[in-house]
Ligand SMILES: Nc1ncnc2c1ncn2[C@@H]1O[C@H](COP(=O)(O)OP(=O)(O)OP(=O)(O)O)[C@@H](O)[C@H]1O
Ligand SMILES: O=P(O)(O)OC[C@H]1O[C@H](OP(=O)(O)OP(=O)(O)O)[C@H](O)[C@@H]1O
């Protein structure tokens with residue numbers, strides 16, 4: 001089976017890191033090769049442009065693809081969105097010159113020129129909002145277009161807002177949210193490779209779920225057990241086992257990494273000892 005992944009751009013590193021964590025590692029081959037064998041028997045990576053991935057997956061040239069939701073929507077490709085990933089998060093916005101002082105773009109009563117590489121998303125948005133506009137199709141560096149007077153405003157991706165501010169632009173309306181996704185060909189379940197595709201998806205989901213979680217194990221004297229269990233985050237059902245010696249229990253549970261300092265301080269206060277904190281590689285549900 002084939003997985004289409006970005007051959008450059010900002011999603012390439014996090015995509016390859018995720019596959020690496022899953023256990024799918026590209027095997028050394030010619031630097032220029034665009035189809036790479038991997039450490040998983042029968043799984044190949046197809047290295048292509050991020051924005052081409054939806055069409056490649058729709059055509060069935062790869063069963064799975066990893067790309068941005070913005071490119072999936074823009075392409076109109078009929079593919080399945082299978083897993084939402086935890087990177088590539090940004091927003092598409094309509095941005096206009098700060099000097100225009102616009103709060104509500106629907107109140108503009110003349111035609112404006114909007115530079116964007118997202119022509120389809122922009123056309124839909126502008127129609128939905130009743131904003132009269134002429135699109136200027138560009139393929140990058142949208143933010144510079146208004147200062148060049150190639151357009152009045154832009155529809156483009158923003159994250160921190162730094163690039164917009166630097167070019168005297170103000171985000172006036174949200175168009176859509178975007179993030180990286182795993183997409184699948186509509187017929188992947190019927191393909192000969194369905195079992196393999198399913199296993200790749202299970203491992204990707206398992207890896208994403210495990211990120212930011214830690215396993216914690218601790219010893220708790222019998223007298224403190226109720227206090228310790230009561231102090232663990234409410235959603236958790238910890239496992240407990242009696243140690244072979246002494247009146248002591250081992251308590252095992254999973255905690256979000258961001259809650260860890262608080263949880264550990266509380267647990268120690270309640271009598272937990274020998275606390276072990278362990279990385280979780282995958283959570284398979
Ligand atoms: N500033 C950002 N922060 C986080 N994600 C972003 C940001 N800008 C774009 N993205 C997301 O990352 C993806 C961009 O992929 P792309 O390959 O186009 O990256 P790139 O670094 O812009 O490469 P290129 O040089 O080809 O433009 C899109 O899905 C987009 O939504
Ligand atoms: O809000 P910010 O944090 O400033 O990020 C936004 C910038 O990030 C993206 O550009 P990218 O770096 O991908 O370069 P590109 O214009 O070549 O796509 C996007 O197109 C913006 O220019």
Ligand SMILES: [Mg+2]
Pocket residue numbers: none
């Ligand atoms: Mg970009």
